[in-house]
Amino acid sequence: MSKLSLSLLAVVLLIGAMACGSKADSPAPEVSSAPAAQVVEVVEEAQEAVAILTSRADAEVSGKVSFIQTGEGVVVVANIAGVSPGLHGFHLHEKGDCSAADFTSTGGHFNPTGDPHGGPDDAIRHAGDFGNIFVEEDGTGRLELLTNMLTVEPGAENTVIGRAVILHEGEDDLESQPTGAAGARLACGTVVMAGLEEVPGMAEVEVEESSSNPEAVD
Ligand code: CU
Ligand code: ZN
Numbered sequence: 120m121s122k123l124s125l126s127l128l129a130v131v132l133l134i135g136a137m138a139c140g141s142k143a144d145s146p147a148p149e150v151s152s153a154p155a156a157q158v159v160e161v162v163e164e165a166q167e168a169v170a171i172l173t174s175r176a177d178a179e180v181s182g183k184v185s186f187i188q189t190g191e192g193v194v195v196v197a198n199i200a201g202v203s204p205g206l207h208g209f210h211l212h213e214k215g216d217c218s219a220a221d222f223t224s225t226g227g228h229f230n231p232t233g234d235p236h237g238g239p240d241d242a243i244r245h246a247g248d249f250g251n252i253f254v255e256e257d258g259t260g261r262l263e264l265l266t267n268m269l270t271v272e273p274g275a276e277n278t279v280i281g282r283a284v285i286l287h288e289g290e291d292d293l294e295s296q297p298t299g300a301a302g303a304r305l306a307c308g309t310v311v312m313a314g315l316e317e318v319p320g321m322a323e324v325e326v327e328e329s330s331s332n333p334e335a336v337d
Contacts, residue, residue, distance in 0.1 A: 166271040169316045170284045170308030172199065173217055180306040184284045185313070192267035193279065195249060199261075199286060199306070202254045208291030208301025209262060211247030211269070215281045217307035225283040225307060227297060231276055232268070238293035239264055246277055248299075251291050279310045 172182035182199035197209065213226035228236060229247030237244030246268035254260035273280045289302030 167313035168271045168279050168310050169313045170310045171316050172284070172286065172306040172308040174201070174306050175222065175304065176220060178305055180286060182286070182306065182308070184308060184310075186269070186271050186279045186310065188271040189265075192265050193269045193271055195262070195264050195266065197249075197252060197262040197284070198259070199252060199254070200259045202252075202258050202260060202286070202305070204254050204256050204258070206251040206253055206290040207260070207305070208287035208289060208299055209249045209252045210245070210285050210287075210291075210299075210301075211249065211279060211310070212283045212285045213247075215283045215309040215311075217283055217309055222283075222285060222304035222307040225285055225304075229282050230297075236293075236295070236297045236299055238291075239266070241293070244268075245297075247282070248291075248293075250293060251301075252286065273312065280312060282310050284308045284310065 166188040168186040170184040170186075172180060172184070174180040179201040180199060181201050182197065184195065184197040187194045187196070211229045213229045214224065216224040218224050228245040230245040232246065234243050234245060237248055239248055239250040241248075246266070249262065249264060249266075252260040252262045269277050269279050271280065272278055284307070285304050286306040287301035287303065288305050289300070291299035291301040293299055
């Protein structure tokens with residue numbers, strides 16, 4: 120059984136356990152008889168990370184990116200809105216610091232293997248190369264991909280935790296070095312363990328000082 124389905128099972132088990140403790144109308148599912156220790160073990164195996172996008176001040180981008188650990192690798196699911204139609208470069212950048220007004224504080228593409236930039240289907244690429252998100256006429260876009268170059272495990276060399284997702288103004292051409300020439304950074308989100316993300320609206324970004332690092336790259 121994959122870890123993803125284990126996590127779903129864990130939710131079912133938890134709901135079952137909660138139903139037992141409360142005055143539930145319906146009979147508890149039979150799985151609720153699982154020992155508590157077993158439930159905890161299953162929950163700890165389920166790993167998911169989340170990034171909530173913050174828009175650049177002159178744009179109105181919103182979005183959420185989920186990273187779900189499976190036996191095959193990490194499934195990345197991004198949903199965005201408020202973006203101009205067309206292709207927009209989308210990457211995992213090295214540092215989870217969205218504090219600069221232009222988001223250059225996130226550094227370059229996450230690249231623990233020291234490889235050149237590429238597209239998400241290239242064998243040789245940055246681990247953070249997610250290609251482009253296609254945005255519809257209504258300003259929304261969705262991307263789903265599976266990568267074996269990343270993990271959700273905190274502290275691992277190739278972990279997504281503590282890094283940042285960046286949505287770009289322009290299209291990633293999947294070959295220009297080292298950035299794909301996707302242009303300025305439109306939205307940024309720090310990747311955290313699921314459940315620890317800041318709720319939109321409560322996350323008023325305080326831009327301290329615009330970073331003007333001349334070495335920063337797209
Ligand atoms: Cu980028
Ligand atoms: Zn790259």
